[in-house]
Amino acid sequence: EAQVTQNPRYLITVTGKKLTVTCSQNMNHEYMSWYRQDPGLGLRQIYYSMNVEVTDKGDVPEGYKVSRKEKRNFPLILESPSPNQTSLYFCASSPEGVSRSYEQYFGPGTRLTVT
């Protein structure tokens, strides 16, 4: 089944404790992206990647890092989480450059709480 997976689905952590949220897709998509969703703000892009070793900042990158060492994986790293990073996080992928469907496929979301 074609899908985007994220782990963990739920995470409660404390301020300053480094964490990684994994994202993996099995559709051979070039483009991957991370969004955060906050009440009243919709979804906002954090980082994106055009392909292996090609990443760039989105609209709200502060406090986050990413890496793209393999085409299928795009982890989101919070090196020193703070309470304002409490949010719902989505990973998405899209076959840019291969298909012109422009549809982005979303993972199931990760609910992160930083206390």
Place this chain on the structure above:
Amino acid sequence: AQTVTQSQPEMSVQEAETVTLSCTYDTSESDYYLFWYKQPPSRQMILVIRQEAYKQQNATENRFSVNFQKAAKSFSLKISDSQLGDAAMYFCAYRSPYSGGSNYKLTFGKGTLLTVNP
């Protein structure tokens, strides 16, 4: 920068009735893509319908249809014969058609929470 506005934070509809969710956007681009995503309580983001700006015909998908008014920069979603399973948060989103990483971003509205009453 493009912006997407959903002016209705919440809407409600009776089962089997029709409801229209509003979306307006601002862009200087002449070509673009518009989407409606549904987010049920499971939080999964589900693509409902897609409209390409160069197409004059409004997109339809079963009970879902859009009213795309390019000059007015309006993109409303109509749900006919509403069902209990339609209850969800609905997001309107914009995407540039041009190449380049930053152009692939989806710009979302703040969402409209739809309640379906039995």
